[in-house]
Amino acid sequence: MSEADVAAVICCAILCEEDGNANVKKERSCWTKDWILRRDMQGAYNNLIKELEIEDEQSYYNFFRMGKESFNHLLLKVQPKIKKQDTNMRECLPAGLKLAVTLRFLSSGDNFQSLSYLYRVPSNTICTFVPEVCQGIYEALQPEYAKVPSTQDEWKSIVTDFEDKWQFPNCFGAMDGKHFAVTAPAHSGSQFYNYKGYFSIIMLALVDANYKFTFVDVGANGRAGDAGIFANSDLLRCIEANTVNIPSPKPLPGRQEDTPHVIVGDEAFPLKTYLMKPFPQRDLPEHKRIFNYRLSRARRVSENAFGILITRFQVFQKPMRQKPDNAVKTIMAAVVLHNFLRTKKDRVYSTHSDVEPDTTQVSHAMRLSRQGGNFSSSSARDVRDEFTDYFMTNGQVDWQWDKI
Structure with a gap:
């Protein structure tokens, strides 16, 4: 066997070894970090929020954009939609904690990493449940508080x-339309880029005399126009069909x-x-x-x-x-x-x-x-x-x- 053949065999052996190592699952260094495990003792939900509730009502309002009574009423409605089952491996996050994190996200705009440190919940977990809680809030409140008038x-x-x-x-x-700014969606090109010079999602809304929304159409990309969204909306079809x-x-x-x-x-x-x-x-x-x-x-x-x-x-x-x-x-x-x-x-x-x-x-x-x-x-x-x-x-x- 020539030297070139020997070198080729050695290279193949090295590559095969590397491929084998790549398929070996890396073990976790730890399942949950210690500072997250102290959530019940030192997290915001069981400590800071309770302190604000007792000592500083105005700051509680500012934290959630609502008072204690409204929070409890909302939790009662939303809990059946967002509560998970405990397993043999671990206990699920309380529905109240998930609602508190989501409300703070909406009221402050903090990113998930900041909320992670505040509530001692992993950011990837927050990223997963916030959209679920938002959907639960909508499903729980829409029939009573955002129903299109029908009589x-x-x-x-x-x-x-x-x-x-x-x-x-x-x-x-x-009626009016509102552009909500978003970061450029992946592989979307200029689809969401609006005439104002940023990426957006449009909401078309009908509002009553007391600033409450009676109809909303959300999701059109920023390139669309208000008139075009209205022309294709359920509201127009309902009005013209009476x-x-x-x-x-x-x-x-x-x-x-x-x-x-x-x-x-x-x-x-x-x-x-x-x-x-x-x-x-x-x-x-x-x-x-x-x-x-x-x-x-x-x-x-x-x-x-x-x-x-x-x-x-x-x-x-x-x-x-x-x-x-x-x-x-x-x-x-x-x-x-x-x-x-x-x-x-x-x-x-x-x-x-x-x-x-x-x-x-x-x-x-x-x-x-x-x-x-x-x-x-x-x-x-x-x-x-x-x-x-x-x-x-x-x-x-x-x-x-x-x-x-």
Whole structure:
């Protein structure tokens, strides 16, 4: 055998040995680290949170964005959906601990590694259960606190609130879209890259007069537009098929002509008999500027609802480092928690004061450039003209003239 043959045999032997070693499973240096094992004695759930509950109620509110009563009520509802079974090998994490970690994640936006040190739970475990708890929160709260109205009485209650609070009659919701920033999903290219210059997931929402979400469509990629999402939404199909019992047309107060109940939206949406948008031209006459102001005043409840949501749940203050499916679960959990806390009137979840929009905002709404591509029917324009005449006659308010 030549020297070259000997060298080849030796190389093959070395490679085979390395392949064999690669298939040998590496033993764990330890199953659970000692500082994690002291979770019950020194972790935040059994110590810090209990101290805040007894000694500093305001800090407890700040920690979870809700009070003790709301937390316990929420835990009672969510526990059946997130509790796991103990095994012979180990005890499962308590449902209360998993809920506490998830709420802190939503309220602070802390990463999983930081939460790991705070709660003494491995970060890979937190990464696994947070999306599950978010899904559990949504499933537990949605039927009661985020259900789309389905009866005429439910819609009429919203219509009454819009007329009383925002002086816009025959209105059953304000609609807008919101971009939630995410880190670029793997292998997605520019699919989630929006016109604002970052990657995002879009939520289209219908909001009532009290800043609560009555319909949400979450998950469209950032390249989509609000009008396109609405055109493909269940809400549009339900409205046009009249399967959600929107009240029948009725005259505006003091008027004679039957007028449909409408949604108010911005210039991104098409003008429909059931969807009012601003007049889009420059240098508008007085009556059209009044309409734009009154519509802007009612429509801003959707923007305020988004503002409350992202202020209270600071996970949305920076790009979410989650897969799109998990980011959707995070958004949906925050939406139902928002409605839950507003319904319970949890005092930490304070409302925006009912003040007029600032002059810059209103002026911008009345100086819209012409939009292309949204052609409207004559019947839709007739509905908008009826609202315009109403705001100039029976429905005028003294302070509207100071805003144009």
